[in-house]
Amino acid sequence: MEGDYDVIVLGTGLTECILSGLLSIDGKKVLHIDKQDYYGGESASLNLTQLYSKFKPSKPYSDQFGKDRDWCVDLIPKFLMSNGELTNILVHTDVTRYMEFKQISGSYVYRGGRIAKVPSNQTEAISSPLMGFFEKRRMKNFLEFIIKYKEDEVSTHGGVDLDKITMDELYNKYGLERGTKDFIGHAMALWSNDDYLSQPARETYDRIVLYLGSVARYGKSPYIYPLYGLGELPQGFARLSAIYGGTFMLDTPIEEVLYEDGKFAGVKTKEGVAKAPVVIADPTYFPEKVKSTGQKVIRAMCILDHPIPNTSDADSAQIIIPQNQVGRKNDIYIATVSSAHNICAKGYYLAIISTIIETDKPHLELEPAFKVIGATKDVLMGIAELYEPIEDGSKDHIYISKSYDPSSHFESTTDDVKDIYKRVTGHDLVLKKRATVEEEAELAGLS
Amino acid sequence: MSSNTATEHGQSAMRFAQFKLVLLGESAVGKSSIVHRFVKDSFTDSRESTIGAAFLTQTIQIDANTTVKFEIWDTAGQERYRSLASMYYRNAQAALVVFDITQESSLDKAKYWIKELQKQASSGIVIALVGNKLDLEEERKISKDEAQAFANELGLMYAEVSAKTGEKVKDCFKDIALKLPLEEKLSQQGQRRRRTVDLNQRPSTNEQQCAC
Numbered sequence: 001m002e003g004d005y006d007v008i009v010l011g012t013g014l015t016e017c018i019l020s021g022l023l024s025i026d027g028k029k030v031l032h033i034d035k036q037d038y039y040g041g042e043s044a045s046l047n048l049t050q051l052y053s054k055f056k057p058s059k060p061y062s063d064q065f066g067k068d069r070d071w072c073v074d075l076i077p078k079f080l081m082s083n084g085e086l087t088n089i090l091v092h093t094d095v096t097r098y099m100e101f102k103q104i105s106g107s108y109v110y111r112g113g114r115i116a117k118v119p120s121n122q123t124e125a126i127s128s129p130l131m132g133f134f135e136k137r138r139m140k141n142f143l144e145f146i147i148k149y150k151e152d153e154v155s156t157h158g159g160v161d162l163d164k165i166t167m168d169e170l171y172n173k174y175g176l177e178r179g180t181k182d183f184i185g186h187a188m189a190l191w192s193n194d195d196y197l198s199q200p201a202r203e204t205y206d207r208i209v210l211y212l213g214s215v216a217r218y219g220k221s222p223y224i225y226p227l228y229g230l231g232e233l234p235q236g237f238a239r240l241s242a243i244y245g246g247t248f249m250l251d252t253p254i255e256e257v258l259y260e261d262g263k264f265a266g267v268k269t270k271e272g273v274a275k276a277p278v279v280i281a282d283p284t285y286f287p288e289k290v291k292s293t294g295q296k297v298i299r300a301m302c303i304l305d306h307p308i309p310n311t312s313d314a315d316s317a318q319i320i321i322p323q324n325q326v327g328r329k330n331d332i333y334i335a336t337v338s339s340a341h342n343i344c345a346k347g348y349y350l351a352i353i354s355t356i357i358e359t360d361k362p363h364l365e366l367e368p369a370f371k372v373i374g375a376t377k378d379v380l381m382g383i384a385e386l387y388e389p390i391e392d393g394s395k396d397h398i399y400i401s402k403s404y405d406p407s408s409h410f411e412s413t414t415d416d417v418k419d420i421y422k423r424v425t426g427h428d429l430v431l432k433k434r435a436t437v438e439e440e441a442e443l444a445g446l447s
Numbered sequence: 448m449s450s451n452t453a454t455e456h457g458q459s460a461m462r463f464a465q466f467k468l469v470l471l472g473e474s475a476v477g478k479s480s481i482v483h484r485f486v487k488d489s490f491t492d493s494r495e496s497t498i499g500a501a502f503l504t505q506t507i508q509i510d511a512n513t514t515v516k517f518e519i520w521d522t523a524g525q526e527r528y529r530s531l532a533s534m535y536y537r538n539a540q541a542a543l544v545v546f547d548i549t550q551e552s553s554l555d556k557a558k559y560w561i562k563e564l565q566k567q568a569s570s571g572i573v574i575a576l577v578g579n580k581l582d583l584e585e586e587r588k589i590s591k592d593e594a595q596a597f598a599n600e601l602g603l604m605y606a607e608v609s610a611k612t613g614e615k616v617k618d619c620f621k622d623i624a625l626k627l628p629l630e631e632k633l634s635q636q637g638q639r640r641r642r643t644v645d646l647n648q649r650p651s652t653n654e655q656q657c658a659c
Contacts, residue, residue, distance in 0.1 A: 001528070038533070039532050039533075082644075082646075087646055090646060091646050091647055096646045096647060098534060099534075100643045101643060101644050101646060102642060102643050102644060103644055218644050224644055224646075227643070228534075228537060231533075232534055235532035235533070235534040236534065238525075238532060239523060239525070239532065239534065239535075242523035242524055242525045243523045245524075247524065247527070247528075248524075248525050248527075248528060248530040249528040249530055250528070250529070250530040251529075251530075252528070271528070340642075
């Protein structure tokens with residue numbers, strides 16, 4: 001470990017591991033350290049022994065839900081948009097060699113006290129209870145506008161400038177009802193509150209396009225999910241980094257951060273001193289250099305022995321409870337997966353409820369979601385404060401990632417990756433197709 | 448990670464199964480060299496620590512109509528600070544735990560990796576303890592009896608090979624192939640593929656337009 005590196009990375013969360021992989025491919029000499037003895041940091045998936053010791057230390061896991069290692073419980077519940085940027089990065093770096101993905105069976109939205117499937121095709125749309133006959137036609141007109149819109153063909157713009165008109169004005173242009181706005185804004189554009197209504201329509205348009213493209217890709221829902229849980233993602237990118245020369249050290253606390261002239265210079269650990277002009281780290285490694293975003297997220301990991309009621313026994317689902325429906329400011333999300341994704345013992349289901357805390361009794365805020373999921377075998381709860389870096393790293397060469405936000409997908413994570421990549425390297429990330437297995441064999445002198 | 452039933456040479460009964468095999472053992476005992484000998488039948492004395500190819504495949508014919516394909520995972524150096532990911536062990540059906548017969552400490556290290564395998568890998572995994580550098584017989588520090596007895600005690604396969612001369616390398620992989628649960632694998636292979644999605648495949652554009 002001792003010696004000189006181009007970049008030191010601290011923490012093996014997803015953001016850090018993607019950056020580690022990308023920088024190693026670029027030919028940078030990377031040293032990657034984690035103080036914990038497993039990969040993933042905040043984006044790990046834990047077995048039940050690890051999970052109980054973290055969230056219920058007084059009550060160790062005692063095999064009541066089957067074999068401990070059959071469980072991979074995500075600390076941060078998210079799904080991949082099948083047309084999203086993380087999928088794009090996975091394909092370009094060929095990290096897909098190490099992982100397998102499955103669709104999430106359905107996306108559901110809460111309305112009037114019960115959940116209904118977000119239609120993923122015409123047949124489902126016609127029979128959907130989510131809106132009445134005339135509203136369906138208005139919705140269809142709206143979506144046709146979105147699908148046909150082309151940036152460089154003014155005739156498709158319908159007299160609208162997406163950068164000027166607010167989203168609410170655009171909805172009103174198509175005569176959409178409040179409930180339909182909720183549905184589009186929260187279940188398709190995946191906004192978690194209503195601030196977007198008064199913003200220019202552009203970003204919501206982009207989000208709806210991403211949603212529609214993602215649904216179109218595999219059919220059932222816009223989401224995909226890796227077998228064995230999200231914790232496989234950082235591990236896959238760590239392996240990519242290692243294959244391109246990255247050095248990995250788990251279970252290695254940082255004893256001292258070294259500075260020269262106020263700039264990062266290296267770290268000292270039990271293995272000695274490693275030097276590098278740049279460090280990338282998650283917020284836990286530099287608590288004095290991050291600030292709270294003011295938001296706290298509550299997450300409840302619920303162990304079930306049945307599928308979620310009213311989902312046609314789906315093996316996996318995303319359920320969104322829009323804030324308006326339950327008198328809140330922020331949506332409540334429920335992500336559910338099961339043994340179909342190899343994340344728990346057979347016969348069990350895992351539902352993770354999350355939302356941004358609005359009161360001083362956060363567990364009570366989750367009540368509507370508990371009603372949706374039905375009886376639980378056990379519930380583990382945690383509250384996380386979200387952090388972001390105070391500075392951009394240009395002064396001290398310490399580049400810190402943001403905490404994983406409560407959104408249902410990874411789009412903000414990949415934005416952070418691209419932003420840090422640009423600040424560290426001075427240029428935009430351009431994804432190149434990784435060498436094939438054969439080409440890499442050649443590089444390694446094998447043919 | 449593809450798998451199928453081959454029908455080459457007009458024979459309908461050709462059987463083809465793919466297995467994940469992981470390499471373990473201390474740095475510099477010759478893990479990569481053994482794989483290079485097996486996959487490319489070549490050897491370089493001054494091999495640098497593994498960089499680049501860490502995902503190799505090689506097929507081996509075990510009888511007239513049965514081919515086994517090994518998907519070989521190299522540690523990519525992540526073993527150096529004992530930082531292998533759980534992903535590495537996942538679904539591994541065979542493991543080659545390598546030590547150097549001329550390095551006394553390397554057998555102890557191999558014992559550590561066997562323990563890790565027993566903890567992290569699936570219970571049916573076929574483990575072979577492999578002593579490398581048989582070409583350096585005169586410098587041997589670990590007796591064959593000692594290592595063999597240890598392997599027997601834990602129910603592991605045992606082999607001594609030379610990546611340098613190629614001696615016994617192919618035999619070792621073939622012996623492993625013969626021990627793998629072939630029938631079980633063949634019956635699973637068809638199912639698995641339908642359940643997962645291929646991210647590398649672009650959808651055809653006129654298919655499944657959302658029409659909510």
